[in-house]
Amino acid sequence: MIEISNLVKKYGDHMAVDHLSLTVEPGKIYGLLGPNGAGKSTTMNIVTGYIGADGGTVKINGYDIFAQPEEAKKCIGYLPEIPPLYVDMTVYEYLKFVAELKKLDRKKRKEMIADAMDMTGITEVKNRLIKNLSKGYRQRVGFAQALLGYPEIIILDEPTVGLDPKQIIEIRELIKKLGENHTVILSSHILSEISAVYGLYFYVYNLKNGYPYISYDLKGIGFIMMIAVPILTMRSLSDEKKTKTDQLMLTSPVSVGRIVAGKYLAMAAVYTIDIALFALSPLVLSIYGKVALSEAYVALFGY
Known part of the structure; x- marks a missing residue:
């Protein structure tokens, strides 16, 4: 130590x-x-x-x-x-x-x-x-x-x-x-x-x-946001097919196309949030780390 x-x-x-x-x-x-x-x-x-x-x-x-x-x-x-x-x-x-x-x-x-x-x-x-x-x-x-x-x-x-x-x-x-x-x-x-x-x-x-x-834990956050969430989402879709619960969509008043599109939009939203958090992280560093915002961007992105 x-x-x-x-x-x-x-x-x-x-x-x-x-x-x-x-x-x-x-x-x-x-x-x-x-x-x-x-x-x-x-x-x-x-x-x-x-x-x-x-x-x-x-x-x-x-x-x-x-x-x-x-x-x-x-x-x-x-x-x-x-x-x-x-x-x-x-x-x-x-x-x-x-x-x-x-x-x-x-x-x-x-x-x-x-x-x-x-x-x-x-x-x-x-x-x-x-x-x-x-x-x-x-x-x-x-x-x-x-x-x-x-x-x-x-x-x-x-x-x-x-x-x-x-x-x-x-x-x-x-x-x-x-x-x-x-x-x-x-x-x-x-x-x-x-x-x-x-x-x-x-x-x-x-x-x-x-x-x-x-x-x-930067790698931990990156793993959860960029890998784990999409994998879990795809696994959920796979489980629906195995249990045939996806067939319930056929009786839904909403079209199948809209339901599938909604799921993919949800995944896109997860990535958007992840990118936004990463882009805003220098601002967090400048507030809690007591360092200039420009220095925080240089530290994170290298320029």
């Missing part, structure tokens, strides 16, 4: 993070969404102990990242936006070097390195120089170093930036796989990235003001 309370970070007169408070529960995939300059990377750097804060507290599984850094960092695997790779090393040499830096048990290092390479799909390139790998494979090596030591929490700063479409799909699948056994936190400024990668729970934050835009 990560507990952040009244976190503050300033760069001169610029307030990068303004009294941010949030709690990350274990066993879920979280998305940190916000425009460039909102403070996502700064927050992640503070949480992982890379930089200090001007105020507030950060606790990782009960350990204060400022007062008990070694204990807290053992719980975290971190992949910055630019992976910290030594490109003149082979993949295995680099992971062995990282294992030494993390002070992992010598007797278990080989096993941990093998597990990390297997999970990230880089075993076949373990003897290749990192500088000769594609960007997608370099990103995988970055994932592997974050996994060494079996940390409970994996923090990824914009992990798909600069990748081609095929590599993005591969990294998304890897993230989903990591989410099965770890608490994963990712940052992005694109909502489509979040909806494509994250599970049912995610959070959207305006880190400059420290207020959440909103916290809700």
Whole structure:
């Protein structure tokens, strides 16, 4: 679990993070969404102990990242936006070097390195120089170093930036796989990235003001509105045919054509309501999330 309370970070007169408070529960995939300059990377750097804060507290599984850094960092695997790779090393040499830096048990290092390479799909390139790998494979090596030591929490700063479409799909699948056994936190400024990668729970934050835009189950709402309702409606029509209750329409004073048309109009109404709710959601974000309406539209639609 990560507990952040009244976190503050300033760069001169610029307030990068303004009294941010949030709690990350274990066993879920979280998305940190916000425009460039909102403070996502700064927050992640503070949480992982890379930089200090001007105020507030950060606790990782009960350990204060400022007062008990070694204990807290053992719980975290971190992949910055630019992976910290030594490109003149082979993949295995680099992971062995990282294992030494993390002070992992010598007797278990080989096993941990093998597990990390297997999970990230880089075993076949373990003897290749990192500088000769594609960007997608370099990103995988970055994932592997974050996994060494079996940390409970994996923090990824914009992990798909600069990748081609095929590599993005591969990294998304890897993230989903990591989410099965770890608490994963990712940052992005694109909502489509979040909806494509994250599970049912995610959070959207305006880190400059420290207020959440909103916290809700977007995929759950989308599933119910866009899939479940039409399926249930069609199932109802199918049940009518099986029980032959549809024959009752023949005795109705209303024509069969109008009854069928009414049912399809009802389905169309459901889709219309769904689209209207989605289109109006930025307005809700601006009211309850205390963020400008234009920023809310950018956060949701990417423009």
